[in-house]
Amino acid sequence: MIDYFLAAFNDVFTVKMFAYIALGVSIGYLVGALPGMNRATAIALLIPFTFEMPALIAISFLIGVNKGGAAGSAVSAILINVPGEPSSVVTTIDGYPMTLKGESQKALKVALYASVIGDVLATIALIVLALPLAKLAVGLGPIEISSILIFAITFIAAVSGRSFYKGIISGLFGLLLAAIGLDLETGLPRLTFGFIELYDGIPLLAVAIGTLALSEVLVQIDKAWRGNYAHKVNQIKAPSDDASRLSMREFIGLLPAMLKGTFVGIVIGILPGLGATLASFLSYAWVKKASKHPEAFGNGAPEGVAASESADNASVPATLVPVFAIGLPGSVATALLMGAFMMHGLTPGPFLFRDNNELVYGIFLGMIVASFMLLLVGTIGQRFFSRVISVGDTVILPVIVFLCFVGAYLEGGGLFGVYLMIVFAVVGYFMKKYDYSFVTFVVGYVLGPMTELSVRQALIISDANPATLINHPVAIVFLLLAVFSVWRFSAGNRPKLPN
Amino acid sequence: MRRADVVGSLLLLTISLLMLLVVIPSEVSDGQWYVLSPYAYPNAICGALVIFSVLLLAQALFKKNHYEPEQKKILSLFQILIFVLLVALITFGVWLISVLGVLIGGPILIMSIALIMGERRLWVLLLSSVLPVLVIYGLAIYVLKTPLP
Numbered sequence: 001m002i003d004y005f006l007a008a009f010n011d012v013f014t015v016k017m018f019a020y021i022a023l024g025v026s027i028g029y030l031v032g033a034l035p036g037m038n039r040a041t042a043i044a045l046l047i048p049f050t051f052e053m054p055a056l057i058a059i060s061f062l063i064g065v066n067k068g069g070a071a072g073s074a075v076s077a078i079l080i081n082v083p084g085e086p087s088s089v090v091t092t093i094d095g096y097p098m099t100l101k102g103e104s105q106k107a108l109k110v111a112l113y114a115s116v117i118g119d120v121l122a123t124i125a126l127i128v129l130a131l132p133l134a135k136l137a138v139g140l141g142p143i144e145i146s147s148i149l150i151f152a153i154t155f156i157a158a159v160s161g162r163s164f165y166k167g168i169i170s171g172l173f174g175l176l177l178a179a180i181g182l183d184l185e186t187g188l189p190r191l192t193f194g195f196i197e198l199y200d201g202i203p204l205l206a207v208a209i210g211t212l213a214l215s216e217v218l219v220q221i222d223k224a225w226r227g228n229y230a231h232k233v234n235q236i237k238a239p240s241d242d243a244s245r246l247s248m249r250e251f252i253g254l255l256p257a258m259l260k261g262t263f264v265g266i267v268i269g270i271l272p273g274l275g276a277t278l279a280s281f282l283s284y285a286w287v288k289k290a291s292k293h294p295e296a297f298g299n300g301a302p303e304g305v306a307a308s309e310s311a312d313n314a315s316v317p318a319t320l321v322p323v324f325a326i327g328l329p330g331s332v333a334t335a336l337l338m339g340a341f342m343m344h345g346l347t348p349g350p351f352l353f354r355d356n357n358e359l360v361y362g363i364f365l366g367m368i369v370a371s372f373m374l375l376l377v378g379t380i381g382q383r384f385f386s387r388v389i390s391v392g393d394t395v396i397l398p399v400i401v402f403l404c405f406v407g408a409y410l411e412g413g414g415l416f417g418v419y420l421m422i423v424f425a426v427v428g429y430f431m432k433k434y435d436y437s438f439v440t441f442v443v444g445y446v447l448g449p450m451t452e453l454s455v456r457q458a459l460i461i462s463d464a465n466p467a468t469l470i471n472h473p474v475a476i477v478f479l480l481l482a483v484f485s486v487w488r489f490s491a492g493n494r495p496k497l498p499n
Numbered sequence: 500m501r502r503a504d505v506v507g508s509l510l511l512l513t514i515s516l517l518m519l520l521v522v523i524p525s526e527v528s529d530g531q532w533y534v535l536s537p538y539a540y541p542n543a544i545c546g547a548l549v550i551f552s553v554l555l556l557a558q559a560l561f562k563k564n565h566y567e568p569e570q571k572k573i574l575s576l577f578q579i580l581i582f583v584l585l586v587a588l589i590t591f592g593v594w595l596i597s598v599l600g601v602l603i604g605g606p607i608l609i610m611s612i613a614l615i616m617g618e619r620r621l622w623v624l625l626l627s628s629v630l631p632v633l634v635i636y637g638l639a640i641y642v643l644k645t646p647l648p
Contacts, residue, residue: 173548186528
């Protein structure tokens with residue numbers, strides 16, 4: 001492994017690479033800090049700008065955006081009690097009371113250090129776990145892969161959103177969209193409605209930008225109109241010098257909470273579909289339960305901020321473990337990153353280690369650089385990012401609409417792609433309003449071609465005879481897990497999340 | 500959300516049945532195949548969509564205790580009007596860009612959305628509409644070397 005890192009060293013430790021990672025982390029931080037905008041949106045909008053970049057820089061840049069977004073979301077959660085992302089909801093519980101006590105800068109520092117620690121440790125976990133898991137995955141055939149994909153989509157549908165049925169419908173809708181294009185076997189058009197532009201399938205960015213970015217802008221404009229979004233920046237009590245400081249003693253006292261959060265973030269992040277929000281909730285609950293002063297939680301306890309932010313950021317690299325190991329995205333952001341991999345001619349999964357070894361370790365090194373860049377950008381830009389959240393929606397949202405146009409246009413679909421994006425924005429708007437899972441939809445769409453291919457291969461190998469499954473115990477296990485997910489999470493059997 | 504689920508599941512059921520009975524038979528080209536008919540995969544997905552739409556409908560109709568007390572309305576008529584207006588505005592903006600080009604159409608699109616959102620400061624309108632368009636245009640043309648309309 002050391003040899004691979006040394007080989008990648010020269011590619012990573014360049015001014016250009018550092019500059020792009022810093023840019024990615026800064027953009028992510030900025031987007032994360034803006035309430036309502038999230039890192040998946042930023043990734044979808046920025047993918048077209050990476051087309052001209054070498055794959056290593058492009059992927060590291062986008063991962064930088066992802067990491068920055070996770071850390072930046074704490075800013076608005078702490079300062080104005082509006083989380084930049086759902087995963088920072090927990091941060092508001094203690095972060096905002098700290099702000100009201102005049103300790104906003106201290107809360108931001110705790111959030112930043114917790115994010116960096118969670119991020120670094122989870123990146124190391126990714127490096128340690130991805131290769132052994134990928135080695136295991138190499139031995140899997142199409143039958144096993146088909147069953148893993150069926151399980152993944154079922155499980156993600158089961159755990160994301162409030163309704164299992166809506167989750168599975170979203171996933172099926174994603175799979176159906178991915179079926180548009182040329183048939184794998186006959187090579188003839190399928191569901192293209194006479195549009196030559198659809199022969200290669202629906203462009204990923206038209207789907208992603210439409211359903212994630214533009215639909216979100218429509219929701220935010222709607223909110224802004226109805227005044228649900230009043231920023232309270234002016235009401236924040238000015239921090240005193242003492243309240244801004246985080247002493248070494250305080251920092252050491254917060255380490256157990258950060259480590260617990262990191263552990264939860266890694267475990268939850270690796271499992272597809274569970275996401276950073278659940279990780280930060282569980283981490284907060286654990287740290288509160290273990291605390292000698294649980295009554296302080298909710299009234300501005302720094303441990304609460306440390307627990308939720310470390311879990312949030314730890315889940316970012318952890319969600320990449322299944323991507324590198326078996327090519328399975330577990331969240332919207334990782335599904336988009338997987339799309340970016342494919343646009344740069346890379347196929348995520350176990351063979352990535354075999355075919356692009358140096359690149360993979362280059363990405364790992366880039367991720368470590370991004371972790372430290374997070375510390376740098378967060379420390380230097382803390383006051384700047386605190387001010388950014390006061391920029392009005394009337395400035396940001398119209399510009400994002402224009403960026404959506406450019407993003408969809410640049411992917412190559414031209415104006416056709418742009419109009420498709422608008423259609424998906426409408427679809428995404430109603431999905432958001434009526435609680436149809438986005439994660440399952442995007443994951444279903446990204447995994448669609450792989451699912452179809454492996455199902456076809458499985459049918460050829462097995463001669464379409466279900467009895468051959470007996471020779472594939474791994475497939476049986478995953479199919480049983482899929483059935484269990486359906487039973488456990490379908491109406492009536494859904495377990496309740498902890499308070 | 501219960502009423503919304505009833506309407507949503509009925510809509511999904513209709514779309515899935517339409518796909519199964521009308522769209523897939525007419526929009527999938529038949530050809531020489533050996534393992535899986537070109538209809539099989541989309542048919543399987545739409546079949547599953549029909550099943551889960553029916554299950555969602557059944558849940559919404561018969562499992563009342565599954566739902567929280569009914570909210571007033573998920574989307575008011577006013578919200579729907581705003582939404583339609585915005586989508587129409589964005590679509591018109593895209594058409595305008597395709598006719599006038601990004602450098603003229605882009606600022607008009609940004610400015611009109613900002614105006615609708617209530618922004619009235621002239622300098623903010625000018626700065627926020629012209630500057631991003633110039634930066635992104637420059638980036639696309641000179642860095643990405645991709646022409647924009």
